[in-house]
Amino acid sequence: MKSHFIMRGCRVKHIYSCGFVFVSLYWFMAQALFFQVMRVEGSTDQAASKSFMFPINLDPLQFLNLEAGVWSDFKSLINATKGYSSDAIAHLKLYFAQFGYLDLPEGMIASADFDDAVEAAIRLYQQWFGLPITGILDLPTLYQLIQPRCGRADVLESFFDINDRKKTQITTGIKHYSFFPGNPVWTSKRSLTYAFSPSLETTRVSTAARTTAFAEAFAQWSAVVPLTFKEISSYDDADIKIEFADGDHSDGQPFDGMLGILAHSFSPEDGRFHLDNAEYWTADMTSEKSPFAMDLESVAVHEIGHLIGLGHSSAKNAIMFPSLSPREVKRQLVDDDIQGSQSLYGASQSFQGSTDSFQSTNQTANGVFGRFLDLWLCWFLLTIHLLASFSHA
Numbered sequence: 001m002k003s004h005f006i007m008r009g010c011r012v013k014h015i016y017s018c019g020f021v022f023v024s025l026y027w028f029m030a031q032a033l034f035f036q037v038m039r040v041e042g043s044t045d046q047a048a049s050k051s052f053m054f055p056i057n058l059d060p061l062q063f064l065n066l067e068a069g070v071w072s073d074f075k076s077l078i079n080a081t082k083g084y085s086s087d088a089i090a091h092l093k094l095y096f097a098q099f100g101y102l103d104l105p106e107g108m109i110a111s112a113d114f115d116d117a118v119e120a121a122i123r124l125y126q127q128w129f130g131l132p133i134t135g136i137l138d139l140p141t142l143y144q145l146i147q148p149r150c151g152r153a154d155v156l157e158s159f160f161d162i163n164d165r166k167k168t169q170i171t172t173g174i175k176h177y178s179f180f181p182g183n184p185v186w187t188s189k190r191s192l193t194y195a196f197s198p199s200l201e202t203t204r205v206s207t208a209a210r211t212t213a214f215a216e217a218f219a220q221w222s223a224v225v226p227l228t229f230k231e232i233s234s235y236d237d238a239d240i241k242i243e244f245a246d247g248d249h250s251d252g253q254p255f256d257g258m259l260g261i262l263a264h265s266f267s268p269e270d271g272r273f274h275l276d277n278a279e280y281w282t283a284d285m286t287s288e289k290s291p292f293a294m295d296l297e298s299v300a301v302h303e304i305g306h307l308i309g310l311g312h313s314s315a316k317n318a319i320m321f322p323s324l325s326p327r328e329v330k331r332q333l334v335d336d337d338i339q340g341s342q343s344l345y346g347a348s349q350s351f352q353g354s355t356d357s358f359q360s361t362n363q364t365a366n367g368v369f370g371r372f373l374d375l376w377l378c379w380f381l382l383t384i385h386l387l388a389s390f391s392h393a
């Protein structure tokens with residue numbers, strides 16, 4: 001009787017344990033499913049962000065077929081390392097010097113040798129763009145090098161030492177934006193006017209479409225900082241002077257034809273805003289089919305950032321990131337752009353957004369971490385109850 005009672009008690013406990021095991025198992029499966037969904041979503045985001053920088057499935061043959069304008073000769077440098085010699089290396093040295101990665105005193109002729117200075121410039125470039133730091137001209141580095149881009153330098157004299165700067169970026173997680181030497185801003189006035197050069201105009205885009213594209217680009221910035229922009233007809237009187245120029249246009253920074261350098265503009269309170277007239281400009285990418293089409297408004301938003309005092313940002317999604325691929329449309333300011341401009345001018349009265357992207361990123365990370373904890377807790381409970389179940393069986 002006693003043993004029967006014990007047997008019954010055991011059976012009840014066994015059933016109870018088994019039930020708990022099943023409940024735990026279902027909970028675990030639900031967690032695993034949820035976590036799998038999170039992981040798939042995360043990897044999709046990651047793939048999307050990587051494809052913006054470098055298409056993973058791009059093979060060397062496809063790369064060699066890419067049109068890169070004046071920088072096409074860089075494609076001959078795939079996997080070049082120290083000791084290699086070629087005219088393309090001399091060209092690359094000029095490129096690195098122009099964008100602040102290599103110190104090439106004015107008047108010095110760049111040699112064709114892949115020397116220590118080139119390797120150091122490549123490493124600096126890879127670090128700035130968040131590429132694997134290899135010191136060789138691998139495919140991801142060359143792919144970034146040939147992307148059409150803004151003519152302003154990435155690494156400016158007044159910047160902190162790039163290594164310290166990178167450390168700061170990693171520590172804070174958000175500050176990728178930069179300013180010009182001395183942090184110039186518009187101090188004499190906050191209501192600015194702009195005008196288009198009557199002689200240096202684009203023929204690719206209609207006047208109406210061009211007017212709208214620039215108005216919308218200026219509006220992006222006036223929505224976040226206390227600056228206003230108004231188009232006027234008098235070019236001479238305008239604070240910001242916009243021209244579509246070809247080749248050498250008398251400011252010591254000649255344009256280079258289609259692709260390559262797209263535009264450049266000057267720091268406050270200069271106001272010069274130049275676009276390369278040789279680009280395949282469009283205001284409407286959906287109706288434009290050319291593989292070389294460049295979105296006018298995307299470039300305008302970027303250059304206006306310079307006109308109000310921002311330098312380049314190493315944040316890939318930022319408007320102030322220096323390159324823009326053909327056919328890419330990137331018109332919206334992101335937190336990094338907004339924080340950079342607001343640290344120069346403060347927020348506009350109408351600005352209501354939050355710019356704390358780092359916090360939200362952290363929260364997302366905590367969310368994933370939390371799921372991990374749940375998963376392990378589930379495993380732990382399952383193991384305990386399985387053991388209890390077997391010991392009673």
Ligand SMILES: [Zn+2]
Pocket residue numbers: 150151152302303306312322
């Ligand atoms: Zn720029």
Ligand SMILES: [Zn+2]
Pocket residue numbers: 249251253264274
């Ligand atoms: Zn110019």
